Amino acid sequence: MTLTPQWLDELRSRITLSTLIGRTVKIIRAGREYKACCPFHNEKTPSFTINDEKGFYHCFGCGAHGDAIRWMTEQRGLGFMDAVKELAVEAGMDVPAPDPRAAKKAEAQASLRDVTQAAADWFAQQLASSNGAPARDYLKRRGISDATREAFGFGLAPDSRGSLKEALKKFPTQMLVEAGMLIAVDGKEPYDRFRGRLMIPIRDARGRVIAFGGRILGDGEPKYLNSPDTPLFDKGRVLYNLDKASPASRRTNRVIVVEGYMDVIALAEAGIADAVAPLGTALTENQLGLLWRMMPVPVLCFDGDAAGQKAAMRAAARALPLLRPGFSLAFATLPPGQDPDDLVRAKGAEGFEAILESAEPLVERLWAHEVAAGPLTTPEERAALKSRLLAHADGIEDADVRHHYREAFRERLDVLFARARPERSARQPWTGGAGARGGWGGGRRFQPDPRLQPPGAETRIIGEAGISAPYIAALLAGLLRHPSALARHEEELSRLFIPDSADAELLAVMLDSAIAHEGLDCEGLLAILEPMKVYNRATTLLRADGMHFSFTRRLEDSDEAEAARETALRDLDEYIGVLVTQPEIRARLAEATAEFQRTMDEEGLARQQTLRALDEDLTRRLAALSENSSQF
Template sequence: MALPPTFLDELRLRTPLPGLIGRRTRLTKAGRQWKGCCPFHNEKSPSFYVYDEHFHCFGCGAHGDAFAFLMRSEGASFMEAVERLATEAGMEVPKPTPQARERERRARDLQDVMGAAESSYARRLRQPEGAEALSYLRGRGLSDETIARFGLGWSGAGRGALLAELREEGIEAPQLVEAGLMQAREEGRLTDLFFNRVMFPIRDRRGRTISFGGRILGDGQPKYVNGPETSLFSKRRSLYALDLAREAVFRGAALVVVEGYMDVIALHQAGFGGAVAPLGTALTAEQLAELWRVSAEPVLCFDGDAAGARAAGRAAEVALPLLTPEKSLRFATLPSGEDPDSLIRRDGPRGMQAVLDAAQPMGEALFGLIAGPSLPEKPEARALIRNRLMAAAGAIPDKALSAEYRRVLLDRFFAQSRRPGLKAPPRHARPVPDEGKVREGRAAILLALCLRHPHLLPEVEEPLAMLDFPEGRLRQARDAVLAWLPSAERLDSAELLAHLANSDVAVDVLRRPDLPPGAQPDATPAEALEAFWQFFGFLRGESELVEDLRLAAVQLTETADAGAQTRVIRLAAALDALRRGEAEEPAEGA
């Protein structure tokens, strides 16, 4: 039995070719593709390229998909290759049962029904009954070549007209119902789903028609109607024009997601062949997965109004749990009142290109989507926004990427928080300190604390070592202190200073006039420890402290260790001290 095409398509999608072929020959990244020496003939210069769904050797001509690779490299039969890849992908090969044969036959039948319907609609567009629809499309600036390329058509005005025409090809009403082209009304009467509408074929990623969308002429509602869910068509998994966009992206075009059929078609005609659109719904996780199979960083292009901002926010919310270091998004915003179709007609392709060139990376756009154009005045409102920023970063499963988003979002938040609502500097505002000098001063104070009170070192050795100390003398002195600790007989300040006798930096930091009370010789151990964690927090930064505290809490939960509990307490204190000090601009060197 021939296997269902839908099963084979899904198996191909679940079998990354670079991983499969990389077991046989070493591959290196070459743009969006991979290349290596061909495993099928001896060569010294790589001429073997691996793409998303196929491989090709420009030396010997070997070409094919994952099944072909196993058949050629291991001598497997087609079914052996399918069974092996299905096992690795966690899929079950359909059994040759009567029910499976019937499903396969019906799927083939539905494909034939869709093809016949598309031809029927396209013919009607060129007949007298379709004159108004054809005039509408040409009035929107579409060429005959574009109309033909997208298979646009006219449904006809009469109900039952499609069935009457397709019966001549042996297609009956139950098939049209199953294909989503007819539906039952009152008393079981069947009627066409589409009438008096311009027809837009919806195709799968391989170019096979799986459903239709229809736009009414005039002011009727709903303006657009999509076909229902069928065994061929899943709205949440499909993207309009993905079959055409895949080829364009392969040749270098940007993958751009817009909102409607006409936007996509106008973009393709203007040279933006990577345009696609969801089908009347918000972008779904399944559609994002389809997009990332084509491009690592698609551009989501939304209208510049409140509805566009809401759509962008929903898309970001769906995308966050799916982000990886290799998969992200960019966000482009159209001028207010414009969509891609109207912008191209007004400003031409250059106007649209300018919008795409200004697209923001995900992290930058995310801050604006959550915080808006400016932070509010009220502390409670700012705290709410900060919590939302933290939650957004926390939704990313990759820990390193999540930490980077947290750092970027909070850095921008605090940069805006320092002067909320100010449109100009105050008359007697002090100059903004040099951040490098501020950081160097805090590092010097932290070092002074360790020199005065080396009894702190066993508890703070690990956090002291992880800090990104300024390059130069301060870092060298810090490293020397850490190197002294394992061999020290007594944790005494005099002995530590004697060990650093050749380092003038120790003398310099202890003479600083801005040392806090905790760095004085007569400070209590508690005062010294509190000062250490306060300045550790200033140097570490809030986003890193938050992540440190989270990991420490996880360790405490797993081990119930007293040291882990102490670490949680100290990090929480450092974070609290940092947040209490955020409202003030630090003095230079303090």
């Protein structure tokens, strides 16, 4: 049976080596690695290390070294295929059946790597020759030292259509074409792809040359030219300098993404070795996956011009659906008109580090971009801003992360528009009155009382603690029965303090669902909640007996039921208003009572009594809405 290198690499990547070894050896965490006493020789001080990111173990005492497969063969004593089969079961992979074509393909890829490595060697020889003097002068003008030139493997492709073909004539012409080194056009002899260019090898994560980038020397287009996609090279699955940046990032605890490979090289020249770059495309999902395997929050550092900021937003949009708890992006913006090379030349590595220190989280970048997108003077423009922001949040697949993004955007919107709408600084109380029993949308209104000021933080906590769990349970049950109320009362409900975290999460998820899916009914809302952990709480509330409100009852389809549904909706609207208002009234009452005890004047007494009357009126309203208030 023949297993391709690609399949074996995938198998190794799916196995967490520390977990595998930790089943039989006692291991302890040591920074980003694990340590243990070596199982291959007797020792008292741990010298055996396990590195999950690199996927290998190493003993500094006896020199034992290997990956998951070698661990199974050397420590467990299994044969190679038995070890592979056991690991494949754990990794959820099928061991491929014998396939001569796959073996042939793997062999061909190995041969193609011979081609690209031979090309890299020849290009380097050309740069070091007398013909390479102009290219070496160019590198010196760019501030690239000989040591950096050699470390990155710079080379030179002569301005000739057949020099490389002749130099690599030991390889079949078709193989040179397949490796991307020659261009084959129907009816013409294949010729060199790269001509008159400074050559930069592109390596895979293991440091093997798989492709090239070429920068033109002198005038001409395109300025940069990359190898085409080949069996070795897929530009959407490779990050330039990953092989060098990965070990460097473990020392710095970060990874930086810049726009191009010359940016990476300029930073390396300045002593910043943990930078990578995409290869002429916007960041792809595969590249984001590579970055998140290195660091949970990579820093994207793009140019400050319009093109650079557009690239940053494309990366943000690509990342949003993939976000999960703890994994995101940060954005550092260079001064307009400067790239990393300009910055480190002018201000050194310290200047670039200062830019990185000011990197902003993804949520802030999205917010700043949308706020700057246009004027915000009319209600329609403000509504458009809210719509754009919530559309970003709705693109996040993880429910918890999506919820927190929506909350973050709502909080920022409240702050942004607070000055233009001062009446939203606090919810206003329901004042009751003789007309309070009017129809739905008529008399039951919650009018502001100009005599009442918002409570202080301390008294607000007193009021928030006063909402009892049965009232919250009835509210949630009513909203589950009648999801249309969620959209109508989005603002009030999102500000309502709910002491129980599980109930607060259920309400937040229901709000998100109602906003994302207009016209939801009870069954539709439950279908959305079913995969989530809040589903059991929701079904429990719908089955609860002891809730004696019109809006918590299940209604069958009939003419009478339609009238009952309208009554339930009216009652639910009023109930929400009371629940939202009463905690604030009680907070203000506590504040007024404390103030009256200090001043003992008539004005303080009057304010206290007014608030107390409002509180009692709201309590009567709750009792009237309930068919049996003794349950509460």
